[in-house]
Amino acid sequence: MTTATPHKRALVLASASPRRRELLGVLGVEFKVAPADIDETVQPGETPEAYVRRMALGKAEAGYAAAGSDSAVLGSDTAVVIDGRILGKPDDRAAAIAMLTELSGRTHRVMSAVALLDVEGCSEALSVTEVTFRTIIAKEADQYWATGEPADKAGGYGIQGRGAVFVRAIQGSYSGVVGLPLFETAALLEERGYGPLMQA
Secondary structure, three states, X not given: OOXXXXXXXXXXXXXXXXXXXXXXXXXXXXXXEOOOOOOOOOOOOOOHHHHHHHHHHHHHHHHHHHHOOOEEEEEEEEEEEEOOEEEOOOXXXXXXXXXXXXXXXXXXXXXXXXXXXXXXXXXXXXXXXXXXXXXXXXXXXHHHHHOOHHHHOHHHOOOOOHHHHHEEEEEOOHHHHHOOOHHHHHHHHHHOOOOOOOOO
16 A cells, blocks of 8 residues: 655635634644635525535635645535425524424434545545434524524534534534535545645
8 A cells, every 4th residue: 555645736725614624624734725705506406415516616616716726625515404405504593493493303414515626637525414303492492593603504503512412313424514524525635645644
């Protein structure tokens, strides 16, 4: 088995998410952050899987166009999906409580796509995780909204924060639910020569 040599291209994370920044930092690879601003509207008839893949690639492409060919750009997107529908970030208290009510006592899926783009081309991967919630009573949903945590979270909850108290079970990638599937991301990086990872 041969050991990959460190990649010479600068790695760019095309995301403003502090959660993705923290997760990528776990891998021990050097990178800079340059958020990509793209239209995140779901297209008519678009499936959740197609949507997250398109968003991840779109962010990588936008970041690459700005960074140039001496960089490798990582784009990622995460969607909370129930009954085939994507639950985005709640606009207000009513929307957040409606989302939590819909997720209450049920199993939903969280899809996280990641795309790595450089002069050699693009590689991508998809993580799908099943998350089961316990029953959430109305008072709890209201109190949770009051913490401020649901406001910027897809599906109206953060599994890495207080929202974890609602999670009865998870099958798949915890980091994927947070926002960046580390198993898939590490595989893409090592494939392109960013490895071995996690070295001091």
